[in-house]
Amino acid sequence: MTEHTASTGRDSRPREADRLLRDRARAVIPGGMYGHQAAGPLPAAYPQFMAGGRGARITDVDGNEYVDLMGSYGPVVLGHQHPAVEEAARAQAARGDCQNGPGPVMVELAELLVATVAHADWAMLAKNGTDATTMCCTIARAQTGRAKILAARGAYHGAAPWCTPRPAGTTTADRAHLIPYTYNDLASAQEAAAQAGDDLAGVLVSPFKHDAGFDQELVDPAFARGLRELCDATGAALILDDVRCGFRLHLGSSWEPVGVAPDLSAWSKAIANGHPLAAVLGSDRFRDGASRVFVTGSFWFSAVPMAAAIATIRALRDEGAIEAMRRSGEALRDGICAQARAQGLEIRYTGPPVMPYLTFAGDQDYALASVFAAEALRHGAYLHPRHNWFVSAAMTGDDLALALAATDQALAAVRKHLSQ
Numbered sequence: 001m002t003e004h005t006a007s008t009g010r011d012s013r014p015r016e017a018d019r020l021l022r023d024r025a026r027a028v029i030p031g032g033m034y035g036h037q038a039a040g041p042l043p044a045a046y047p048q049f050m051a052g053g054r055g056a057r058i059t060d061v062d063g064n065e066y067v068d069l070m071g072s073y074g075p076v077v078l079g080h081q082h083p084a085v086e087e088a089a090r091a092q093a094a095r096g097d098c099q100n101g102p103g104p105v106m107v108e109l110a111e112l113l114v115a116t117v118a119h120a121d122w123a124m125l126a127k128n129g130t131d132a133t134t135m136c137c138t139i140a141r142a143q144t145g146r147a148k149i150l151a152a153r154g155a156y157h158g159a160a161p162w163c164t165p166r167p168a169g170t171t172t173a174d175r176a177h178l179i180p181y182t183y184n185d186l187a188s189a190q191e192a193a194a195q196a197g198d199d200l201a202g203v204l205v206s207p208f209k210h211d212a213g214f215d216q217e218l219v220d221p222a223f224a225r226g227l228r229e230l231c232d233a234t235g236a237a238l239i240l241d242d243v244r245c246g247f248r249l250h251l252g253s254s255w256e257p258v259g260v261a262p263d264l265s266a267w268s269k270a271i272a273n274g275h276p277l278a279a280v281l282g283s284d285r286f287r288d289g290a291s292r293v294f295v296t297g298s299f300w301f302s303a304v305p306m307a308a309a310i311a312t313i314r315a316l317r318d319e320g321a322i323e324a325m326r327r328s329g330e331a332l333r334d335g336i337c338a339q340a341r342a343q344g345l346e347i348r349y350t351g352p353p354v355m356p357y358l359t360f361a362g363d364q365d366y367a368l369a370s371v372f373a374a375e376a377l378r379h380g381a382y383l384h385p386r387h388n389w390f391v392s393a394a395m396t397g398d399d400l401a402l403a404l405a406a407t408d409q410a411l412a413a414v415r416k417h418l419s420q
């Protein structure tokens, strides 16, 4: 994109613009920045502020360009500024976005989601993943007339008081109706269900265990089937939190390849390739509860993100994007694992290849992960030391080669750090 103005890798430009923006932010934004994109916990070399991106490349405010292995923490699945998505958004913006009622695109998108996702008989739209997971719980409660929700220990389902991982500002009452279980441990889910007794409204689960900072764990199909049976036996809703994985692993629910259909599913991140949108999809059994809850937001009916979502889903299908991501993800994994072997480094590379996470043996405090990430950044690859990465469908052979050249240098730096 910015070949003439940006600089990739080792000869990176000093972060003067970033430093000045951080200074200004500290004065007017609590803590200087908040939430998952706060650069504070990242190695010092990471920029806080980004200027733009195209395809699989992003540029920071000082003009340094990187191969993007984070995809804005999930939303950017087709690559930045995907032409068909941006054209659809522009065309809709020219007609109208935030109006007194939704545009026809809302019905078109709901129809497309219902046609694309096997378990969905209906769709409701919102803005963020937290809206969607919260709505799923509310709908499950409205339908069943019960209160308790089972959720896996350590799983992330959003930032509302009932699910935020940080307790500041919340009360114990906010989480009073949540009962924890252990991911992939059916007996623990059954025990939690027994604890809920006849008050079980729903079982919340992610497609695989993708808790930040830990090796990732794919779902055991027997566990997924066991949760389905538990919900069938109790009348509770099986709620799949597909916010992070949706439309990355499969063009449909992430559990379609596993053969397990949820009653309700939560979506956001990738469904509109970076435009702000979330969805709750559900089966007919929960349609009545869904029609009785009052859920809304000033911007939930905006037409532009809906037009972008329709273009995103069509592009995912027509451009074979899921398969392209899988191929790039596997090439990245094979390359990094070979580099680690060559360096004699013991790593674990877990999760699906399109959403991988790398850890180093014995790296309790993430010191090695931080050396690795900082050096990868210096050589032009933007990845994360404590969160899974996201491989986009826009990765070209050149992007992959640049990313692998950066990880090679980064692994060499880890080797050197260990021998010091």
Ligand SMILES: Cc1ncc(COP(=O)(O)O)c(C=O)c1O
Pocket: 127, 128, 129, 130, 131, 133, 156, 157, 158, 159, 206, 241, 242, 243, 244, 268, 269
């Ligand atoms: C699995 C999962 N659920 C829910 C959320 C919350 O989504 P949002 O940040 O859009 O509210 C996230 C966000 O990272 C997520 O990964």
